[in-house]
Amino acid sequence: MFAKPFATVLLSVACLPVYAQCEATVEANDAMQFNVKEITVDKTCKEFTVTLKHVGKLPKTAMGHNWILTTEADFQPTATAGMAAGAANDYMQPNDARIIAHTKMLGGGESDTVTVDVSKLAAGQNYTFFCSFPGHWAIMKGTLKVSS
Ligand code: ZN
Numbered sequence: 001m002f003a004k005p006f007a008t009v010l011l012s013v014a015c016l017p018v019y020a021q022c023e024a025t026v027e028a029n030d031a032m033q034f035n036v037k038e039i040t041v042d043k044t045c046k047e048f049t050v051t052l053k054h055v056g057k058l059p060k061t062a063m064g065h066n067w068i069l070t071t072e073a074d075f076q077p078t079a080t081a082g083m084a085a086g087a088a089n090d091y092m093q094p095n096d097a098r099i100i101a102h103t104k105m106l107g108g109g110e111s112d113t114v115t116v117d118v119s120k121l122a123a124g125q126n127y128t129f130f131c132s133f134p135g136h137w138a139i140m141k142g143t144l145k146v147s148s
Pocket of ligand 1: 032064132
């Protein structure tokens with residue numbers, strides 16, 4: 001019953017002009033890795049949505065992953081403050097103004113989505129995304145930029 005309308009929707013989507021991709025999916029695994037090292041945000045996007053998927057099996061107490069966005073300069077002090085804030089705060093200092101956007105801390109099989117207000121990002125500035133779980137942020141990090 002639904003086959004025909006569904007096909008029509010697919011066809012009309014395919015015929016639309018190409019718009020900027022205003023979203024990204026990042027996977028994190030039990031080997032303490034993100035599958036994405038660099039994200040470029042098109043400046044025409046008003047909002048940019050990031051979905052973090054923990055594709056591993058380990059619980060968040062052993063292999064928790066989150067996705068936090070700061071400027072490149074704020075990355076290390078924010079990560080250090082997060083470690084001090086501890087597990088009860090998902091390894092994020094509460095109300096940390098340096099955090100531009102973040103997902104919650106995830107365990108295996110979970111996912112979370114966060115929306116970044118692109119007007120708060122500057123072209124030419126490098127941003128760093130990372131996981132704040134202790135010991136992870138040295139490896140689990142990448143760069144986010146706005147296209148110019
Ligand atoms: Zn992690």
